[in-house]
Amino acid sequence: MTGLAPLARRFLARRKAVLARLAVWSLAEAGQAFVVGYGVAHAVDEGFLAGDTRRGLLWLGAAALAVLVGAPVIRGVFAELAGLTEPLRDGLVRRVVDRSLAGALSGPGGTDRAAVSRLTNQVEIARDSFAGLVLTLRSFVFTAAGALLGLLSLHPALFVVVLPPLTAGLALFLVTLRPMAAAQRRALAADEELGDHAARTRAALRDLTACAAGPREERRGTELVTVAAAATRALAGWSAVRTTALGLSGQLPVLVLLVCVPWLRARGVTAGALLGAFTYLVQSLLPALHTLMSALGTAGARLWVVLDRIAGEESGREAGRAGPKSAPPTAFAPVRARPGVCPAAVELRGVTFAYGARVEPVLSALDLRVAPGEHLAVVGPSGIGKSTLTRLVAGTLAPSGGEVWVAGRPASGLAAAELAGTRVLVPQEAYVFTGTVCENLAYLRPDAPRPAVEAAVEAFGLRPLVDRLGGLDAPLRPDDLSPGERQLIALARAHLSPAPLLLLDEATCHLDPATEARAERALARRAGTLLVVAHRLSSAVRADRVLVLDGIRADCGSHEDLLTRSPLYRDLTGHWNEGTAAGR
Numbered sequence: 001m002t003g004l005a006p007l008a009r010r011f012l013a014r015r016k017a018v019l020a021r022l023a024v025w026s027l028a029e030a031g032q033a034f035v036v037g038y039g040v041a042h043a044v045d046e047g048f049l050a051g052d053t054r055r056g057l058l059w060l061g062a063a064a065l066a067v068l069v070g071a072p073v074i075r076g077v078f079a080e081l082a083g084l085t086e087p088l089r090d091g092l093v094r095r096v097v098d099r100s101l102a103g104a105l106s107g108p109g110g111t112d113r114a115a116v117s118r119l120t121n122q123v124e125i126a127r128d129s130f131a132g133l134v135l136t137l138r139s140f141v142f143t144a145a146g147a148l149l150g151l152l153s154l155h156p157a158l159f160v161v162v163l164p165p166l167t168a169g170l171a172l173f174l175v176t177l178r179p180m181a182a183a184q185r186r187a188l189a190a191d192e193e194l195g196d197h198a199a200r201t202r203a204a205l206r207d208l209t210a211c212a213a214g215p216r217e218e219r220r221g222t223e224l225v226t227v228a229a230a231a232t233r234a235l236a237g238w239s240a241v242r243t244t245a246l247g248l249s250g251q252l253p254v255l256v257l258l259v260c261v262p263w264l265r266a267r268g269v270t271a272g273a274l275l276g277a278f279t280y281l282v283q284s285l286l287p288a289l290h291t292l293m294s295a296l297g298t299a300g301a302r303l304w305v306v307l308d309r310i311a312g313e314e315s316g317r318e319a320g321r322a323g324p325k326s327a328p329p330t331a332f333a334p335v336r337a338r339p340g341v342c343p344a345a346v347e348l349r350g351v352t353f354a355y356g357a358r359v360e361p362v363l364s365a366l367d368l369r370v371a372p373g374e375h376l377a378v379v380g381p382s383g384i385g386k387s388t389l390t391r392l393v394a395g396t397l398a399p400s401g402g403e404v405w406v407a408g409r410p411a412s413g414l415a416a417a418e419l420a421g422t423r424v425l426v427p428q429e430a431y432v433f434t435g436t437v438c439e440n441l442a443y444l445r446p447d448a449p450r451p452a453v454e455a456a457v458e459a460f461g462l463r464p465l466v467d468r469l470g471g472l473d474a475p476l477r478p479d480d481l482s483p484g485e486r487q488l489i490a491l492a493r494a495h496l497s498p499a500p501l502l503l504l505d506e507a508t509c510h511l512d513p514a515t516e517a518r519a520e521r522a523l524a525r526r527a528g529t530l531l532v533v534a535h536r537l538s539s540a541v542r543a544d545r546v547l548v549l550d551g552i553r554a555d556c557g558s559h560e561d562l563l564t565r566s567p568l569y570r571d572l573t574g575h576w577n578e579g580t581a582a583g584r
């Protein structure tokens with residue numbers, strides 16, 4: 001927040017002309033405040049008490065005229081105010097959008113549209129709060145100046161009596177501002193965290209029950225409620241102090257003035273001057289002070305919190321860019337792992353799929369959940385539905401029944417750009433196009449830094465191929481590559497992609513076992529989730545879990561577990577072993 005002060009100074013320094021015009025209009029406001037009390041005092045002393053009613057009415061007329069003249073003054077003030085608030089709003093919006101675009105350009109993760117929308121909404125709040133503050137602060141300064149000058153002109157003793165209680169209340173109020181804003185911020189943060197927790201828990205009830213994580217989440221909920229209650233109590237405490245300050249500065253000057261009437265009379269203060277002083281207090285000073293306090297307490301605290309938040313979100317984005325890139329950037333934030341909750345990278349809920357209305361379904365009421373970072377192998381006899389499953393997860397097929405969720409979102413129905421940022425599907429027949437080697441490798445991440453491309457070349461053992469073709473910038477013709485080389489290029493490309501989910505549909509079938517093992521290990525080391533349709537036993541053994549598709553039934557577990565409990569898996573492994581032995 002301290003970083004905002006120089007920015008504010010620069011902002012105001014560039015708008016001296018607007019400030020000067022605003023000051024001129026405000027001077028008129030000060031003059032109006034001055035004339036109101038002055039007119040009442042003279043109307044009483046020189047008019048009504050002196051028996052000259054006409055003169056009294058003339059002075060009152062002058063005071064009334066000053067009030068009427070106030071209307072165009074206010075209009076002028078508002079016209080000038082736009083010269084301050086609109087550039088502030090434009091500047092903040094530009095700042096938020098620039099940072100967001102810079103974030104999108106510096107990584108293929110794309111813009112966080114929710115954050116941009118939240119921030120631009122907060123910019124509007126900042127603009128309105130700023131306008132309210134300028135309006136009331138300026139009005140208070142000039143009205144108070146006019147009224148205090150009026151008090152001095154009526155009698156210096158009036159000034160001496162009114163000023164101490166007024167400044168005491170104001171000082172007490174100013175002291176409460178900072179802790180009050182901090183308490184407001186804490187209460188807001190605690191409320192939001194509690195709301196987030198409630199929403200997350202509600203959405204994850206099934207998972208919580210499945211993971212037996214209910215009691216832990218309940219404890220966390222209780223902790224958050226306690227924190228939110230303490231923050232709200234602290235806020236209420238500071239509100240009480242502020243109300244006291246309001247009361248002190250709002251009522252005490254009138255009371256002190258009343259108590260001091262004999263003392264003032266003894267010093268020659270006339271009845272008219274006393275009435276004028278009360279007019280200054282009740283008509284100008286106290287309302288202006290009250291408005292200022294309310295504005296500082298609400299709009300000021302809101303402006304403080306919102307500007308702080310905008311700076312916070314931006315610095316958060318900065319930190320995100322500067323931090324270590326352990327995970328590839330994603331187009332939208334996947335569901336984060338939270339203690340006690342099992343978030344799913346892929347979740348199938350009762351998924352049924354048939355290629356036609358009257359055709360037997362390929363998959364029926366299939367439930368599956370794959371945790372972020374998990375490596376899952378899918379196995380099953382030919383034609384059982386393994387490719388269909390990968391296409392459902394990839395979102396290129398929509399289920400006939402049930403739901404497919406990827407990173408907390410329905411897989412089908414996403415826009416193409418979002419789908420591309422979510423997952424990469426590498427099919428059996430790899431796609432390689434005429435272009436440079438580098439263009440082929442970085443196809444899914446065009447801004448991939450050169451060292452990252454080089455690292456992918458090494459990880460997939462592509463160096464001899466790249467050298468043969470003439471380097472990364474050499475042209476590549478698909479016909480010059482063997483099916484295995486094409487698969488390696490497609491796998492290295494998937495490795496470079498920012499998508500958090502990789503789906504390999506027999507994408508290593510043209511590789512020898514050693515090359516396949518190296519490629520799969522490189523893909524498993526990559527941050528993200530890996531789902532592999534395996535066509536070799538070794539590929540299933542390397543996975544964290546194996547899904548065996550068996551027509552209507554499906555079984556999921558570790559390689560060892562499935563060997564003991566799944567006859568089909570035993571058959572498949574036996575078949576694979578025979579194939580390996582025959583191949584030797």
Ligand SMILES: Nc1ncnc2c1ncn2[C@@H]1O[C@H](COP(=O)(O)OP(=O)(O)OP(=O)(O)O)[C@@H](O)[C@H]1O
Binds near residue numbers: 385
């Ligand atoms: N486009 C399609 N239209 C109609 N039926 C299809 C279509 N694609 C696949 N099928 C059928 O759906 C069933 C599952 O096919 P899928 O390709 O998903 O199986 P798979 O387990 O991947 O087979 P493989 O191991 O041989 O690749 C098969 O009976 C197949 O004939």
